[in-house]
């Protein structure tokens with residue numbers, strides 16, 4: 001058996017449940033791959049940089065989309081053009097063109113911000129007349145929009161979404177737009193109208209006022225409700241068990257991500273830092289790949305990793321033989337390394353902490369801090385998440401080891417994480433340094449941790465903008481018919497009860513293979529291939545029909561068989577006919593139905609859809 005295979009087998013044999021207990025084996029494996037990699041010819045590392053030629057190409061593509069009436073696509077292309085633009089003139093052209101598409105999309109506020117920025121960047125004098133006319137029309141449009149909404153400018157709500165501090169420099173100054181508005185009094189009102197963003201308060205917050213865990217936070221895991229405990233068993237690994245009852249809609253987990261990244265396909269539509277959809281993206285001044293919704297996000301991102309990631313990202317984007325999945329995993333493992341080592345300043349501290357964590361033989365409390373807490377922001381807790389190393393195929397472990405070695409080479413060559421940037425000749429020595437070897441083992445562990453534990457961040461229903469590592473959320477096991485569902489407030493993941501939950505029930509989430517849309521065979525295969533377990537949830541054991549089949553065949557319907565129950569539900573049905581978002585009525589329907597009938601049942605399926613729409617509909 002060759003050495004690499006022997007090292008992989010050692011990793012598999014380490015048989016640790018979570019991320020701890022395999023440090024030595026991981027380090028040996030990645031060290032071996034790293035040493036081979038630096039001895040061989042490294043791939044050409046060309047950087048994707050800002051340049052006016054590419055900016056012009058994307059601007060032209062944007063123009064074609066604009067002419068064909070596709071404003072969304074045009075805005076995205078113009079954002080690309082802005083990101084690649086090097087000269088002030090190219091930036092002004094991209095911004096001016098984006099403002100045209102924004103105007104047509106009736107995004108008047110965003111249109112005005114772009115016009116102002118275009119003028120600020122020195123938009124060519126001979127074309128300014130048209131731009132200023134657009135600004136006047138956009139201002140008019142904005143006023144009409146507010147009148148239509150019957151909103152007094154003074155009533156514009158200063159919601160929690162209105163982040164004054166996060167407005168871009170251009171938003172705050174709006175110098176040129178100010179010049180357009182001549183009367184002083186009017187100018188104040190109109191400037192207010194442009195800079196104040198109408199609040200977009202989610203429906204549930206209007207009712208609930210604030211997001212709060214049902215029963216408050218637990219002492220052992222503050223992101224989890226006090227009515228839930230962390231448990232461990234051979235069959236389920238770590239998992240969550242209710243110790244108190246919950247009603248549909250109750251918040252069971254409320255958690256910010258330990259680390260998050262944007263998906264590549266959202267680079268030019270979403271903020272790289274907070275993952276919000278933005279039509280006014282502003283670019284990183286150094287690379288053509290990262291854009292932000294505000295100056296505040298741009299500044300925060302720089303100090304929280306982008307300074308290190310920026311040069312790596314530009315090289316990654318041009319590396320041959322790297323498909324989308326490999327780039328995605330590389331981005332995630334580098335981000336996780338940066339967060340856990342506090343951007344390279346705490347490598348030694350983390351190594352010492354790992355030694356303490358490795359000594360805990362108890363699978364249930366693996367990753368608990370010295371204070372006995374499973375903490376969403378703690379590196380010790382994050383690095384304790386399930387790795388599935390013992391059951392992963394050899395090929396996958398070997399691919400992860402190669403990806404990890406590549407990550408370390410990129411970090412050593414392109415960033416100053418290890419003190420300075422090293423040239424190819426120096427790499428042989430660098431990779432044998434203890435801190436570098438430790439980081440190599442960490443990125444390898446990160447590969448297996450993120451592949452078993454990441455959640456997609458969906459701030460708008462159905463739109464997966466990026467991926468986050470939610471440490472406490474990762475303790476939830478999967479069921480194809482889960483008793484919870486998730487939604488997002490910014491980056492915060494909110495997990496709510498979908499049905500009445502009893503003390504003693506396990507808390508399940510769905511990893512993506514729901515019974516509603518997938519056959520049992522497909523689901524079981526997905527769970528085995530991606531998460532290495534044989535799903536034994538109720539919908540798998542009983543082979544429930546899909547949603548479509550339940551609705552088409554009226555599966556389990558009470559309409560004809562249970563007249564008393566139908567009568568009991570009548571007042572709530574009436575309320576829902578009048579207002580589909582009457583959450584009190586939905587919760588009552590679910591409580592009554594679950595007490596008297598079993599799934600699969602057509603009426604429960606309907607009620608679940610009402611519950612989800614209340615929290616998920618825009």
Ligand SMILES: C[S@@+](CC[C@H](N)C(=O)[O-])C[C@H]1O[C@@H](n2cnc3c(N)ncnc32)[C@H](O)[C@@H]1O
Nearest residue numbers: 236237238386452453474475476477478531533
């Ligand atoms: C996100 S983790 C969940 C927490 C994990 N049980 C632990 O011990 O940390 C995902 C892994 O948990 C295990 N798992 C998840 N759902 C399961 C289920 N329904 N039955 C058995 N194992 C499950 C699988 O090993 C899966 O790869």
